[in-house]
Amino acid sequence: MFKKLSNIGDCGIVCDFGEEVNRSINTEVIKLFHHVKKQSSDGNLSGILNCTPSYNKLIINFDLNKTNSNKIIDFLKSVDFSKLNLSEDKKEWIIPICYDFEMDLENMSKVLKIDKEEIINIHLNTVFFIYMIGFVPGHPFMGDLDAKVFLNRLKTPRVNIPAGSIGIVEKFCNIYPYESPGGWNIIGKTPKKIFNSRDSTNPCLLSPGDTVKFKSISKEEFNKINNER
Amino acid sequence: MNDSFFEVLRPGINTTFQDQGRFHLQHFGVAPSGCMDYESFTIANVLVSNHKTEGVLEFAYQGPLLKLIKGQTKFAITGKVHFQIINSKNETINGECNRTYDIEEGEQIDILATNKTVYGYLAIEGGFSVSPFCNSVSTLSRANIGPNEGKKINLKNKIFFKKNRQEKNNYFINVQNKNNNLIRVLKGSQHDYFSDSSKKDFCSKNYKISSLTDRMGMRLEGTILKNVVSTNIRSEGIIKGSIQVPADGQPIVLLNDHPTIGGYPKIANVISADYDLLVQNVSGTNLLFKYIELEEAEKAFKLYSENIKETLETKSIIK
Numbered sequence: 003m004f005k006k007l008s009n010i011g012d013c014g015i016v017c018d019f020g021e022e023v024n025r026s027i028n029t030e031v032i033k034l035f036h037h038v039k040k041q042s043s044d045g046n047l048s049g050i051l052n053c054t055p056s057y058n059k060l061i062i063n064f065d066l067n068k069t070n071s072n073k074i075i076d077f078l079k080s081v082d083f084s085k086l087n088l089s090e091d092k093k094e095w096i097i098p099i100c101y102d103f104e105m106d107l108e109n110m111s112k113v114l115k116i117d118k119e120e121i122i123n124i125h126l127n128t129v130f131f132i133y134m135i136g137f138v139p140g141h142p143f144m145g146d147l148d149a150k151v152f153l154n155r156l157k158t159p160r161v162n163i164p165a166g167s168i169g170i171v172e173k174f175c176n177i178y179p180y181e182s183p184g185g186w187n188i189i190g191k192t193p194k195k196i197f198n199s200r201d202s203t204n205p206c207l208l209s210p211g212d213t214v215k216f217k218s219i220s221k222e223e224f225n226k227i228n229n230e231r
Numbered sequence: 232m233n234d235s236f237f238e239v240l241r242p243g244i245n246t247t248f249q250d251q252g253r254f255h256l257q258h259f260g261v262a263p264s265g266c267m268d269y270e271s272f273t274i275a276n277v278l279v280s281n282h283k284t285e286g287v288l289e290f291a292y293q294g295p296l297l298k299l300i301k302g303q304t305k306f307a308i309t310g311k312v313h314f315q316i317i318n319s320k321n322e323t324i325n326g327e328c329n330r331t332y333d334i335e336e337g338e339q340i341d342i343l344a345t346n347k348t349v350y351g352y353l354a355i356e357g358g359f360s361v362s363p364f365c366n367s368v369s370t371l372s373r374a375n376i377g378p379n380e381g382k383k384i385n386l387k388n389k390i391f392f393k394k395n396r397q398e399k400n401n402y403f404i405n406v407q408n409k410n411n412n413l414i415r416v417l418k419g420s421q422h423d424y425f426s427d428s429s430k431k432d433f434c435s436k437n438y439k440i441s442s443l444t445d446r447m448g449m450r451l452e453g454t455i456l457k458n459v460v461s462t463n464i465r466s467e468g469i470i471k472g473s474i475q476v477p478a479d480g481q482p483i484v485l486l487n488d489h490p491t492i493g494g495y496p497k498i499a500n501v502i503s504a505d506y507d508l509l510v511q512n513v514s515g516t517n518l519l520f521k522y523i524e525l526e527e528a529e530k531a532f533k534l535y536s537e538n539i540k541e542t543l544e545t546k547s548i549i550k
């Protein structure tokens with residue numbers, strides 16, 4: 003249940019679920035996200051333009067020609083949280099990763115005083131939860147890694163990180179959907195395309211609330227999948 | 232399919248296909264994009280008798296030079312734009328905004344510059360032949376999303392259109408002049424993060440639009456806004472018109488191509504009714520912000536929508 007509702011501009015509402023960042027709070031955010039999306043697509047809630055979940059907030063952007071802040075707030079207040087369910091909407095993904103494409107494992111191993119293999123094992127054994135997707139299209143923020151491998155961002159971000167690169171910072175893991183600059187510690191790369199701007203029905207592979215487990219693949223397997231796509 | 236097309240002889244600075252925007256995808260990290268100045272966009276489509284949401288070409292500062300290689304069409308340019316039509320004898324005719332013109336094979340449209348504004352629009356009867364992605368033909372060039380592989384229009388691109396001219400008449404619309412640098416805002420989600428004197432500075436001092444301004448954001452320069460709580464917040468969803476203040480104290484207004492989530496405190500949000508006016512202010516302009524309440528913003532939006540409706544109703548045949 004959200005703790006506070008407030009306006010953001012004249013065409014947005016912030017549902018604030020509290021300050022903490024954890025799975026249970028984020029699960030509540032995502033349950034509401036699915037509910038608003040469903041009510042909107044079923045035609046029970048008009049004028050919704052976008053609905054953006056983040057760690058502890060859901061931001062709803064609406065069309066002032068069709069609705070207003072009071073109507074959205076009334077709707078949100080009427081939501082029965084005990085009846086919201088996440089399980090039917092969430093998917094479990096296995097994403098291939100080739101650790102041969104790492105850029106930082108050596109250095110991480112030194113800083114953390116853990117073997118590279120151990121870092122890889124921790125990563126492989128984590129069932130990641132997708133807190134949110136964004137900043138750029140398709141970019142997932144996934145957690146939670148074991149505290150043993152917590153690291154800060156790179157002091158100097160890289161100018162160019164190839165698409166598909168997988169990085170970690172603190173308890174989070176990400177996948178770079180595009181070639182871009184970035185400051186995450188790169189531990190490998192996936193051949194899987196996570197955002198497709200030509201596919202209108204299913205542009206984004208992952209969704210907030212889904213879970214992800216990684217599967218280690220060799221460079222040969224990587225190239226094979228890469229050539230097939 | 233129609234094989235009529237323009238060839239791009241000069242692309243202009245930032246020429247892209249845009250419509251009303253692409254929605255229901257922000258949770259996947261896709262910003263809405265869409266036309267910056269909704270009113271000018273709508274007028275352009277209505278002039279050429281298109282559906283109000285048809286895709287158009289948007290340009291900034293300097294527009295494109297287009298040669299009609301094949302076909303005949305009717306077009307309209309809106310905003311405040313200096314443009315010429317060059318006929319096949321190489322004679323130039325000075326164009327007027329907010330009216331339609333017929334153009335024939337071999338003729339050119341030379342969109343020279345916007346006049347003390349940023350964005351202009353070119354619509355053609357029936358619309359351009361571009362394929363939508365997720366129900367929109369808006370270009371988000373930062374993420375290569377939209378027509379033309381998500382890129383800005385480039386030299387030698389061929390721009391196809393859906394059908395040749397059918398409408399016999401030409402039309403004009405009476406558009407009122409509305410330049411304004413006084414922008415009304417609502418308090419932002421983290422308004423209380425700023426010192427009392429900074430809250431006052433924000434709505435009493437000038438903030439100048441920096442040249443580092445594009446479809447993603449408008450950077451402002453002025454009295455530093457002092458954050459007394461925290462210069463970072465947990466990343467949260469962004470709405471266009473939000474005014475965020477990074478650690479350097481210089482505000483940035485987030486515009487249509489904004490990142491979908493962000494972690495800077497927001498001091499204010501531009502009201503929807505003033506958004507078109509805001510984005511048409513050129514770099515170097517001093518903006519002045521004024522706080523109002525939600526109810527007033529909603530009333531202002533009603534007035535804004537009614538004004539557009541009244542403007543569109545002035546559409547008449549040129550005799």
